Amino acid sequence: MTGPRQPRPAPWSRGLFLREGAAALALTAFVVVTGGVRADDAADRGRAVYDRCLACHAVAHDRVGPRHCGIKGRRAGGLPGFEYSDAMRAAGFTWNRRTLDRFLADPLEVVPGTTMTYDGIKDGQERRDLVAYLLSLPPCGEPRGR
Numbered sequence: 001m002t003g004p005r006q007p008r009p010a011p012w013s014r015g016l017f018l019r020e021g022a023a024a025l026a027l028t029a030f031v032v033v034t035g036g037v038r039a040d041d042a043a044d045r046g047r048a049v050y051d052r053c054l055a056c057h058a059v060a061h062d063r064v065g066p067r068h069c070g071i072k073g074r075r076a077g078g079l080p081g082f083e084y085s086d087a088m089r090a091a092g093f094t095w096n097r098r099t100l101d102r103f104l105a106d107p108l109e110v111v112p113g114t115t116m117t118y119d120g121i122k123d124g125q126e127r128r129d130l131v132a133y134l135l136s137l138p139p140c141g142e143p144r145g146r
């Protein structure tokens with residue numbers, strides 16, 4: 001009457017599978033969470049580095065230099081109404097992590113003829129933090145910044 005019994009999985013294999021699944025999930029959550037926290041930390045530290053730029057720049061309005069709101073994805077020299085040098089207008093960059101990092105390392109070398117007479121941020125970590133901060137700035141017109 002009774003057919004052959006289905007072999008039951010070894011009791012430990014299911015538990016092991018669940019444990020592995022849970023570990024993978026926990027790891028994913030950990031990476032997502034700490035990744036997010038780390039980006040925010042960098043932008044926070046970068047905000048302090050940005051103090052060195054305040055002599056000439058502000059986030060929300062033009063000073064000697066152009067405002068930095070909405071810089072992510074903007075063409076270099078592309079803010080309407082700001083009097084850029086011909087050199088900056090002709091630079092041909094779009095501002096992103098890589099171009100900002102290069103420019104800020106040595107502005108006068110990267111855009112010869114720029115009117116940004118500033119020696120640059122030589123420390124790589126400070127520069128990465130500063131760039132994270134710049135890229136975190138909201139589009140112009142949104143109330144935030146200084």
Ligand code: HEC
Pocket residue numbers: 050052053054055056057064065066075076077078079083084085086087088089104113114115116117118120121130
């Ligand atoms: C001595 C004044 C001065 C200081 C200090 C200065 N800048 Fe500038 N910055 C300028 C000027 C002027 C321009 C426009 C340059 C041009 O047209 O060639 C400019 C342009 C820029 C641009 C290009 C913006 C665009 O719209 O294309 C970026 C990015 C920038 N500055 C970032 C910074 C950062 C970040 C700091 C601080 C580490 C800084 N600058 C410090 C004067 C300054």
